[in-house]
Amino acid sequence: MRTRRDDGVARRLVTSFYDRPTLTVAAELIGKVLVHRTRGGIASGMIVEVEAYIGEDDPACHAAPGPTARNAPLYGPPGLAYVYLNYGIHYLVNAVTEAEGSPAAVLIRALQPIDGLDLMVRRRSGGGRTLQETDLCRGPGNLTRALGITLQQNRADLREDTLWIEDRGLAVGNLVWGPRVGIRRGVEQPWRCAIAGHPSVSGPRPVLR
DNA sequence: CGTTCGATGCACT
DNA sequence: GTGCATCGAACGT
Numbered sequence: 723m724r725t726r727r728d729d730g731v732a733r734r735l736v737t738s739f740y741d742r743p744t745l746t747v748a749a750e751l752i753g754k755v756l757v758h759r760t761r762g763g764i765a766s767g768m769i770v771e772v773e774a775y776i777g778e779d780d781p782a783c784h785a786a787p788g789p790t791a792r793n794a795p796l797y798g799p800p801g802l803a804y805v806y807l808n809y810g811i812h813y814l815v816n817a818v819t820e821a822e823g824s825p826a827a828v829l830i831r832a833l834q835p836i837d838g839l840d841l842m843v844r845r846r847s848g849g850g851r852t853l854q855e856t857d858l859c860r861g862p863g864n865l866t867r868a869l870g871i872t873l874q875q876n877r878a879d880l881r882e883d884t885l886w887i888e889d890r891g892l893a894v895g896n897l898v899w900g901p902r903v904g905i906r907r908g909v910e911q912p913w914r915c916a917i918a919g920h921p922s923v924s925g926p927r928p929v930l931r
Numbered sequence: 932c933g934t935t936c937g938a939t940g941c942a943c944t
Numbered sequence: 945g946t947g948c949a950t951c952g953a954a955c956g957t
Binding site for chain 3: 773775782783784806808809810811812814816829831861862863864902903904905906908924
């Protein structure tokens with residue numbers, strides 16, 4: 723799973739990007755491009771929605787119980803991918819942040835599709851559904867499916883491997899912060915960040931006020 | 932629009 | 945056993 727010359731090396735986010743406070747990384751990941759290259763081709767999209775999960779004191783963070791086999795990547799170096807299976811059905815992808823030993827990550831929740839639209843449609847068309855482009859990568863489980871991300875990408879190094887995040891200098895609109903969705907505890911923290919009014923943002927839209 | 936609910940695998944108690 | 949960082953179909957309004 724090594725890098726090829728054309729794998730966005732010059733634009734890839736580097737260690738110093740991920741090795742910062744998680745809320746800072748979360749905000750700056752908006753507008754960056756998540757890319758996955760497989761044998762089937764390249765698929766990518768601009769990140770439009772994320773959530774931060776920060777440390778063992780965050781009850782919604784997988785590190786809340788302390789170190790385990792599953793959450794080990796969270797304790798690893800910044801710039802790793804943390805992928806896990808949720809509800810037995812969906813794979814969710816995170817970018818590990820902050821220094822090694824400090825468990826935190828940013829969950830990627832939605833993308834605006836850019837490259838490999840046909841590939842994404844093929845991967846998403848499980849039941850003869852008709853999919854709008856804006857729905858292809860709307861929701862954390864949907865985007866991993868569209869990009870072909872599975873447990874195989876867990877612990878992938880976003881700085882070196884065939885799954886990565888790059889900066890194409892894309893413009894983003896206003897950012898909105900709101901409560902994280904789909905969790906029971908830790909609801910108080912407004913650690914979800916999205917592009918205001920973007921059509922690919924999942925779930926309840928954070929209200930701009 | 933909205934809400935409810937089943938599918939499904941695995942970490943953790 | 946229990947409880948999820950979900951999704952989409954099916955139904956109600």
